[in-house]
Amino acid sequence: MNVIEVNKLRKEFKSYSSRSGLKGAFRDLFTRNYKVLRAVDDISLQIKEGEMVGYIGENGAGKSTTIKMLTGILTPTAGEVRVNGMDPHREREKFVRTIGVVFGQRSQLWWDIAVQESFRLLKKVYKVSDEDYNTHMKEVIETLEIEPLLDKPVRKLSLGQRMRCELAAALIHNPPLLFLDEPTIGLDVLVKMKIRAFLKEINKKYKTTILLTTHDLADIEALCDRVVLLDEGKIIYDGRLDELQKNWVEGKQVHFEFQELVEVSSLEELSKDFDVKWRPGERKNQWVATVEGDDDAVSRLMSQVMLKHAISDVKINQVSTEEIIRNIYEEGIIHG
Template sequence: MIHVKNLQKEFKIHQARAGLGGALRDLFSREYKTVKAVDSISFDVEEGEIFALIGENGAGKSTTIKMLTGILTPTGGEMSLNGFVPFKEREEYVKSIGVVFGQRSQLWWDLSPLESFRLLRRVYKVDDAAGNAWLDRLVEELEISPFVNQPVRKLSLGQRMRCEIAASLIHKPKLLFLDEPTVGLDVLVKQKIRDFLHNLNQTEKMTILLTTHDVSDIEALCKRVIVMDKGKLIFDGLLHDLKTRWGDGTEVVFQFKQRTTVEQVRAALGDYVCDLTAENNLSVRVRMKQSQNALPHVLSTVMASFEVADVKMLETNTEEIVRNIYSTDGEVVSHG
């Protein structure tokens, strides 16, 4: 569905010189700096995948999305999406994609969402019979019927965002781009949107690309994650592998029936390298950096050596992992 190879985008930025003299010189001779917003990135996406493109502000995500949607022309490299080269065949290409930018609206402000949907159906030349059935499904599953006839300007942010998603899907695209679709929304609206997108992917095999800073969106929807930093890809793989590579491991808190020291637990574990800290006189926290290998041994050894009242396992959450990624320079890791 998506093929990207050595994709690049450079911008020339005017370097303003200081002072009045510098401003006068800029009138006649300007200095420019070339910035690589996207630096030779490559990845492939199969039909029906939901994947996240994440990174810090300025990492190159939005520039990449704009090239993939045909808004920007690449400086170099090649790409093919659903059989089209976006910037060369944009008119035909846009008929097969849907796009939602969280900060921009495609609805007419003074019209109702339903009237906007009807206009968009004419723009995309959607068949009436099939279009009516599809629109009815969108209205029902996104739960927008109570306000679909109100002017867009009177809708709340959550109501408008659900209508924006419906508008992007009016022509039943094969590829959906979502740029920060849940920014500023409350928990209930976010969950409704996630449930809808998951069901859409399952029933229509729609390929969905999500860019977000909301880690809960990634955990709820995506198995695959692509991470950008300074215009480059630093990770391309499964969410599980992302946790393994940048996570701090697994922590286990043992609650004992009688006083047990860190030294006693360390002696029982032997050669396994773990970080141990005492929570109190009756509990010890064990952190394993190689959790998949050490966890079975740690559990079985401690349970056999001491009287254990309770065991609590704690994994590094994805939000902490993303912070680790942003603060670490790494090489590209591909899922293959």
Template sequence: MPAIDVQLLRKDFKVQQNRGGLKGALQDLFQRQYKEVAAVKDISFQIPKGEICGYIGENGAGKSTTIKMLTGILVPTSGEIRVNGFVPYKEREKFVSGIGVVFGQRSQLWWDIGVIESFQLLKKVYRVSDQDFKVRLDELVQRLQLEDILSRPVRKLSLGQRMRCELAASLLHNPSILFLDEPTIGLDIVVKTEIREFLISMNQRYGTTILLTTHDLQDIEALCSRVIMLDDGRIIYDGGLEELKAKWGKGKEVFLDFDNPITLARLHELTAGLETAWELIDERRAKVLIPQDRVNISEVLSRVVGVLSIRDIKIVEINTEDIVREIYKSGSSNSSSNTGDNADITSEKEEKETIGHA
């Protein structure tokens, strides 16, 4: 049984249509008009136990809406969800004991009390035994370097300190699945690196399944073996990082510093017959784009290095962020940012109503 099983999942929202002008505003007071907006459109995927999967997309693509359905905060319009074998919105009490959730822009800690007191309250919420709580807390405090901040109120923590505490809070009950929605947003590179290393170690040690949404694609490259890419509520890619680079990557860029002035004509002459794209940076520097899987980089370099005097060579592989940016720039979707924003607003409202009745 997979950790997460999603079949034809869909979420529609009703969004109010505001009419313009004073007359329209008066009409809206007595008779509101709505339209249906689909935030998530019949998506299907499975995540096996122990996998770290990245769930990425532009703003309004449907990432957070999906996470809220997977965690039981929102009820799907249609489709089926199984998380740890449970239907999240139907079996809340049994379901939540097996998951941990971190929303980067929301806190599950109590703002005005000490961190340790928040942890003790969560212990009671999740019904963790005294012995398990002590063992788990000691490990998390050590791994996340929380010793000096346990007694501080949450409101007095820096963003990096608070995010480490949020991670600890989500893992106190030793969940088998961890949902992370923008967990490194706004953090500096040192704290991001610490959190990434911690998540990798948790996955390796306990086999924790992790579903990660983020706009920082360095998180994806550091953590994930698989990527699901969402655009306008639909999945446009589901596979490994290497396959993503092979399918959409342009290849490698090679930067060369020459001892003597060089011309584009000479470089084209040396690499005649090879599918390359040369560009002069200045009279002694050039770069060449070598397409993915169509030209051997060693053949290009052997033709140039064997003839010209070269001071330095730098090979740069186009990273995931560049690839994803190109996918969206290429017009692979017809998504509307306004639609996404409206759906998110409605999502927030429905989320509050759902929590109020939970």
């Protein structure tokens, strides 16, 4: 069963551009120049019940616009959308009872009242019975460790505390589908780990379908088996995360820390017989080599560099998902 079905979905916005000078301003009074911007460009997508899907892309790629159409906030310019068997925009009142939404930079909690009062108001909005609310929310509150926060006004919560309460609020009616837009933005590692563990638990227990957009690829690696990559409004990859890691970018990263400053030109000369890319490390005397090839290629590169330059430290890592995504966008490894 497909929880989300999208076919050739498109969203366009009109952008007004003004002419220069006094003459141009006068002409703008009578006729205006408009430019049509296509934020989402004929995408098709199916997500099954119980899937946890990472929906990722650079700023301006169209992620948030897609989420807003899937949740009924925006009306598509063209294409078909069915979410939980409904049209999100035309059947909005019925539809919103079947989804939960968490926007990392927006709040659904009332700022000046206690958290539990916000929960009670949302309970009435979603028409949740006392029995269902008490049974389900007791578990949610315990798992997210927010019981000490229930009597506090939202404005007195830290960012991490508020985000855990936002997540609990989105789950008051135990929706089968959860949209998360940057849910861990600005949070410390411990809070992120708690939220990830909780999301895994509700996915396992209730088969909650989760669509996650984030710039923190550690969230994607921890939660999602499937990723959808968006670029300039088009889907450029839709498949398993491990297949992306395995098939599109092969190799390892070698982190060199030199005893003296080394110019990249020297490193490029030493590695001209290898398929390798160099980038600066965190400090001035550090360089990172991304080596495509087997372990033998890595060993030979390390030998060449160490023969020429004094090394204080060296580490070998698999190419991270973040590096893979960066390569895809910078060099167009995947073409739509």
